[in-house]
Amino acid sequence: MRKLINIIGGAAIALGIGMTAVKAQDAGFDDGMSTKFYESMKGKKVVFVPISIGMDIAAGFAAGMQRMADQYGFQLQIRDPNWNVDQGVQAITQIISEKPDLVVIQNVDMQAYARVIKQAMEAGVRVLQVNVKATSNSTAHVGIDWYKNAETNALKLVEKCSPKNGGNGKIAALEGTPNNPTNFIGMKAFNDVMAAHPEMTVVSDQAADWDASKAHSVVSTVVRQSPDLCGYFGLWDGQDSGMAAAIREAGLTGKVFVVSQGAGEKAACEKIADGSYDFYVSYNIRELSKHINDAIAVILQRPADETLQPFAIYLTTQNLTKDTLTPSSCWTLDEIKRGY
Amino acid sequence: MQTASSGKAGDRRSAYFSQERIVLAIAVVMFVLFGLTLPGFLAPGNLLSLVQSVSILGILAIGMALTIIGRGIDLAIISTMAMSVAWVIFMLGGGTPVWQAVLLGYLFVVCIGLVIGFLVAYAEIPAIFATLAMTTAIYGFTRVAFVDVDLLFIPQSASWTREFGAGYVFGIPIPVIAFAIVALLAHLFLRHTKPGVFIRAMGDNPLKARIAGIPTRPMMLLQYVISASIAFFAGLVLATLVGTMNTRVVNSTMVYDVILVVVLGGIVLSGGRGGIFNVIVGTLLIGIFLNGMTIMNVSYSIQNLIKGVILLVAIIIDTVLNPRDEQTSQQGDI
Amino acid sequence: MAISETYAKWRYRLVPDHVVGELLSKNWIDNAIPVFILALLLIVFGTVIDNFFTFGTFSTMLRQMGELTFVVLGMTLVILAGGIDLSVGSVFALANFLTLFLLNYLQVPVMVGILLVLLVGALCGLINGVLVGYLKLRAFLTTLATLIIISAIVEILTFRYARDVVMYTPDSKLWDLLAAGTVLGIPFNFVLVLVVAVAMHIYLTRMRKGWHITAVGGSRRSAYNAGINVRGTVCLTYVISGIFASFAGVLYAARLNSAGSETGAGLEVTVLTAAVLGGNSLGGGRGSVAKALLGTFIVVLLTSSLLRLQMPSGYNSLLLGGALLVAVATDVRWLKNRHKLLSRVYVSPTYFAPTAAASTDPGSGSPYEINDRLAEAEAIGLDQVDGAEDLAFDRQDNIYTGSRHGDIVRFFAPDYTRSEIFAHIGGQPLGLHFDGDGALYACISGMGLYKVTPDREVIRLADETNRSRLSIIDDSRMRFADDMDFAPDGSVYFSEATIRYDVTDWATDSMEGRGNGRVLRYDPKTGVTRTVLPKRMFPNGICMTGDGESLFFAETWAGRINRYWFAGPRKGTVQPVITDLPGYPDNIRRSSDGNFWVAMLGMRTPALDLAMRMPDFRRRMTQRVAFEEWIYPNINTGGVVKYDVNGRILESLWDRSGEKHPMITSMREHKGYLYLGGVFNNRLGRLKLPNADPNFNDRALYFGNWS
Structure with missing residues (x-):
């Protein structure tokens, strides 16, 4: 219900702002681009297909786009397949037949939407992929370099634990769902780094299905098995909170060096502050959301019949530790909605 | 002996080969095998962690077992657990005092139990369907009405309760103690209270139970309220253990794991047979198995594969030992 | 006619209530x-x-x-x-x-x-x-x-x-x-x-x-x-x-x-x-x-x-x-x-206004005046028959009759004390007739029209007809074949009493007052059966008039006998011949003096006649009262009536005591005797007819080779 009210409220605000914007232009100032810019935005239809709007990063994207839509006067629709790939495909197929000006797709994995994205492009519907890129190229992609993030983390572990640097070289990795792209790209980076550093020993490489409680039971077994573990490699903070809990239970906080990555939501910063994560690569959704809005702005300004060369924006990440943490390192959904 | 005391002639005949004993034997063999081959398996720390890692599963399995013994099934148990606790965490995030949030959460859970019970007992929807449908309905309702995100972190404002599940009492992890307490209470309930006896009678033969004057419908309500309550408790322990609640477990195969534990322990799906001891045996077997596999660093997919095969083998052995025949198998008994 | 009755008449004519029950089934x-x-x-x-x-x-x-x-x-x-x-x-x-x-x-x-x-x-x-x-x-x-x-x-x-x-x-x-x-x-x-x-x-x-x-x-x-x-x-x-x-x-x-x-x-x-x-x-x-x-x-x-x-x-x-x-x-x-x-909803009464029944009171001067002539009948197969709806004679004068167990039973002449099962069919045989070759034709309830050869081979002749276009029930299936007769061209006209009920619920059909039955024609040359007269009220007895172009058929619940022309200049027309029968007519058979016998399976009662004009009342009754308590036709008293081809009543025979033949569903005159059958009676009956032709065999009227 609340969401419905939000949407209605949002629409009302959009209308209000749109009106004022129009008035402002009438009386306002045209610097030679601004009028053209506003006109290219106004009345356009953008449809967003998230993985699930309940997912923090998808909610972040949606909030950012909504703010933009409200201010520039284009229409934003959200079709939420709620983790169901089949419904996602269904939604995109349906959207293609509606011919909107732009579809923003948050890919579930590299495969699932590849075909329909291609179909959309062939049907002349522009597609902006976000977060994870499908195997097929589209108008644009705004995303995260999963390989680089994981590589950064793995290298950090090497730096901390390598016998060359005085460690014992024993580390463990905790995977999510093996087939998930962030997982296998990340694990590829991890394995590549480990191959380059034969002095490291990977004592355990288990999957926990992105489930914190499974992560907890796996990690508590592993750390009891190898009490002298030097570091633990994590791929997503949502799962790694279970890992951190298990390590704390075993009394090894501070002894096992935990690297993790995530969207940098406020809970992550709390965990960095309390020492759960020793090193954290943050792909800040606030920033990613801004990139998405930039890409939307670029695409909407181009004429609909123009063939755009695919372009991409990859996010610059932040490496967070207890010491580098600032009050603005993390974000909350409310902040994005309010436009910080 | 649990099965013998349930008083069925057939049980006594095959008592020596009851599934529970077979599973217990397998568990012991696996335990000894792992103990001999895996270094560090027998370390007290590892054994505790073994039990702890399956405690939540065990608690849920007890809730499931109670419904199955009463000739029902509660496929919505994970959904109930995840969504109620998600709401509690959501309220905590909004600044609601802990006791108030937990109380409201519990009321919600009781309502869920009553709705399921009503659907099964009064609307006469087969339990498999009622609970299957409720799984999505509970998820949908909570998402619409209460919680709008998938993953919830317990806020720091939750003070000491934040890490309740991660605590220890006399060196024993809280989840293990919680499992023990729930098991004990459930055992006492089943064996020494009237509703418990009624539920067992109902599971054995619902028609006769009804004729005998047992209020079968209210008992069904009770059964689902209890399983929902147990789910809520398990959820609280789980969430405070790891600091989060991921509502996506609703769509995971976790409920199948719970059924696996219950069935492995030798509780028959057609109801009336088995007790809490069966659940403990099933839970331990899975615990030993998972722990050993993790130590051996067997991949997650292969663990799933082996789990499935174990379940299948357990059912096959059970069917071979306690065969059903065309004349006595019940209509719609799937 | 009272306004309420006019309303009932039109309301039930215009709203097809029975459809609901048929849809639900x-x-x-x-x-x-x-x-x-x-x-x-x-x-x-x-x-x-x-x-x-x-x-x-x-x-x-x-x-x-x-x-x-x-x-x-x-x-x-x-x-x-x-x-x-x-x-x-x-x-x-x-x-x-x-x-x-x-x-x-x-x-x-x-x-x-x-x-x-x-x-x-x-x-x-x-x-x-x-x-x-x-x-x-x-x-x-x-x-x-x-x-x-x-x-x-x-x-x-x-x-x-x-x-x-x-x-x-x-x-x-x-x-x-x-x-x-x-x-x-x-x-x-x-x-x-x-x-x-x-x-x-x-x-x-x-x-x-x-x-x-x-x-x-x-x-x-x-x-x-x-x-x-x-x-x-x-x-x-x-x-x-x-x-x-x-x-x-x-x-x-x-x-x-x-x-x-x-x-x-x-x-x-x-x-x-x-x-x-x-x-x-x-x-x-x-x-x-x-x-x-x-x-x-x-x-x-x-x-x-x-x-x-x-x-x-x-x-x-x-x-x-x-x-x-x-x-x-x-x-x-x-x-x-x-x-x-x-x-609850299947039984769907509708409006029907029966003609007033003729009197049967002694001394009323009515041709239906009650008497005790059937009391003289001797019993055949006492306590041996069960469901003898009709009977027929072969060349050796043996009696054939049906049984509830789905058999055709044969009683041996001349004393009819011995019997055997002639053939097993599977459904209850109702109307029975021999053809010129000595094969027995039988209407079998729930199954259709069958033939049993002298070698006891059972042959199905008809079990389906054309389906009516707007019928919701599958009326191509034969549910209740009741009686039959041979037309001169060799085709068989037979009646189906109702398409809405099985034989076990036959009496329930009387509650509806609607034409649920029909007359069918089976053509032996093509083997095809077609409906010739749909929507009749429980068509029962069928009998050729002898003119080669028309037949009589009884509409039981209407207390009516009609004449139907299937050939000749009046082909296709139906004319009611007797409309005020005091009872419910069943089978019709030829008599030796060129007239017709009709059996009465039961008697009409003023209460039910009145109820027929009150469909709402009957609906409430069927929905709220146990069926044992419904107002039913009185089937505890029956009789036989003789009429001529114009529908004039010649004589009537009754059993007042209701002991020997309380219900009469069929009769057949044979060699100076009138043989009686009743589907619920425990016997067949035989009554000496005083002035009848002692050599009469009704088959001879149809087939020359029988005389």
Whole structure:
């Protein structure tokens, strides 16, 4: 219900702002681009297909786009397949037949939407992929370099634990769902780094299905098995909170060096502050959301019949530790909605 | 002996080969095998962690077992657990005092139990369907009405309760103690209270139970309220253990794991047979198995594969030992 | 006529109440609820969503439905046989992966690849089938275990090959057709669905093996005892389900070319929802292809429309869960209460104003004046007969009569003390006549028109007629063949008393006052039977007038005898001959003096005559009062009346004591005697007729070779 009210409220605000914007232009100032810019935005239809709007990063994207839509006067629709790939495909197929000006797709994995994205492009519907890129190229992609993030983390572990640097070289990795792209790209980076550093020993490489409680039971077994573990490699903070809990239970906080990555939501910063994560690569959704809005702005300004060369924006990440943490390192959904 | 005391002639005949004993034997063999081959398996720390890692599963399995013994099934148990606790965490995030949030959460859970019970007992929807449908309905309702995100972190404002599940009492992890307490209470309930006896009678033969004057419908309500309550408790322990609640477990195969534990322990799906001891045996077997596999660093997919095969083998052995025949198998008994 | 009665007359003439009960008695009425839900959804979404009723919307939906429907059809089959198959989702995913692996990675020819995948699907189904069917494991758990095992295998395979299998796409027309082809604008995969659905429908409803599936699901024990191969049948359903699920996987692979990790996750729940929403009963025995299609369409409509409505995700789950609950709850309620509802509304009285009955009072001077002449009748087969509705004589004067046990019994001349079962037919014989060759024709209730040759061979002559265009009940089936006679051209005219009731409920038909019966004609040359006079009130006795172009037939509940011209200048006309009979006429037979005998199975009563004009009253009675307490025709007193060809009553014979022949359903004059039969009497009767021709045999009036 609340969401419905939000949407209605949002629409009302959009209308209000749109009106004022129009008035402002009438009386306002045209610097030679601004009028053209506003006109290219106004009345356009953008449809967003998230993985699930309940997912923090998808909610972040949606909030950012909504703010933009409200201010520039284009229409934003959200079709939420709620983790169901089949419904996602269904939604995109349906959207293609509606011919909107732009579809923003948050890919579930590299495969699932590849075909329909291609179909959309062939049907002349522009597609902006976000977060994870499908195997097929589209108008644009705004995303995260999963390989680089994981590589950064793995290298950090090497730096901390390598016998060359005085460690014992024993580390463990905790995977999510093996087939998930962030997982296998990340694990590829991890394995590549480990191959380059034969002095490291990977004592355990288990999957926990992105489930914190499974992560907890796996990690508590592993750390009891190898009490002298030097570091633990994590791929997503949502799962790694279970890992951190298990390590704390075993009394090894501070002894096992935990690297993790995530969207940098406020809970992550709390965990960095309390020492759960020793090193954290943050792909800040606030920033990613801004990139998405930039890409939307670029695409909407181009004429609909123009063939755009695919372009991409990859996010610059932040490496967070207890010491580098600032009050603005993390974000909350409310902040994005309010436009910080 | 649990099965013998349930008083069925057939049980006594095959008592020596009851599934529970077979599973217990397998568990012991696996335990000894792992103990001999895996270094560090027998370390007290590892054994505790073994039990702890399956405690939540065990608690849920007890809730499931109670419904199955009463000739029902509660496929919505994970959904109930995840969504109620998600709401509690959501309220905590909004600044609601802990006791108030937990109380409201519990009321919600009781309502869920009553709705399921009503659907099964009064609307006469087969339990498999009622609970299957409720799984999505509970998820949908909570998402619409209460919680709008998938993953919830317990806020720091939750003070000491934040890490309740991660605590220890006399060196024993809280989840293990919680499992023990729930098991004990459930055992006492089943064996020494009237509703418990009624539920067992109902599971054995619902028609006769009804004729005998047992209020079968209210008992069904009770059964689902209890399983929902147990789910809520398990959820609280789980969430405070790891600091989060991921509502996506609703769509995971976790409920199948719970059924696996219950069935492995030798509780028959057609109801009336088995007790809490069966659940403990099933839970331990899975615990030993998972722990050993993790130590051996067997991949997650292969663990799933082996789990499935174990379940299948357990059912096959059970069917071979306690065969059903065309004349006595019940209509719609799937 | 009082205003209320005029109102009743028109109200019941204009509103066909009986349709409700007939609709409810149809098997396909089970589909009413899902159809209603579907219509409701279409209306709601049609108004809420802009441009909903467009080709694009439905074309997209149908393509979605393609894959899902295959899986649902397989699941329906399994459910129909009393099982459940949770493994469909993983088989689907496995097939999807294997298809891509074979076609893209190994680059196997498309046809071969698809066949191999189907083979693997069948194998998965076979594993389930052997475990559940032959080893008798529990379906739910077993398929749960195979679900876990197969999806683990898929996971391992996908992890290893996911990126390799989508690098190449086969260049094949067939593949493109499967992926995105259309036939007349309809997505190709949906065309496939239609073809398979029709085939499966025929298999399930018209073929022996298909019936076995329903039988096993309906009652496993009975099916087993009836000698059906229960294990094999159950096993077969899982194999088919496996094949269907894997074919759906092939289609999915063709459409999306993606080996995503989430493929098929949770599919089993969607499929189960669709199957049950359509009205297939979990537990088996009740279900159909149409239901499966309906359910699938509802699910697809619901999910895709909610997506378009931009509903937050919770609503989708809430509504799907709610829909499943409502569907199962209605299904359970419906199953439980359908027969109750049916028995309440099936009997549907309508307005009928009977002509006032002639008096039977002694001293009234009426030709029906009561007497005791039947008391003189001697008994034949006392306490041996049971259900002797009619009787007939062969050349040796042996008596043939029917029995409730489905036999024709023969009493031997001359003293009729010995008897034997002449032939077993299976249904209760009613009207009986010999033809010129000495073959016995019989109207068999519930079966139709039969012939028994002198060698006791039973031959079916007619069991169906043309179906009326607007009839809801299948009136091509013969439910209640009652009496017959031979026309000069050799064709047989016979009556069917009612098309709404079986013989066991024959008296209930009297409550309705509607023309539920008909007169039929069987043509021996073509073997075809056609309805000649529909909508008659319990047509019973049939008898040729002897002029070669007309016959008499009795309308029992109207107390009326009509004359019908089937040839000659007045062909096709019907004229009431006697309208004020004091009783309910049954069979009509010829007499030796050229007149006609008609039997009275019971007497009309003023109370019932009045009630016939009060349909509301009768409706309340049939709905609220136990049927033993209804006002029924009085069938405890009967008699025989003789009339001439113009309908003038010549004489009447009664049994006042009601001891020997309380009910008379038939009589036949033979060699100076009148032989009496009554379907509820414990005897046949024989009464010496004072002035009758002692050599009379009514067959001689029809067939020259009998004299």
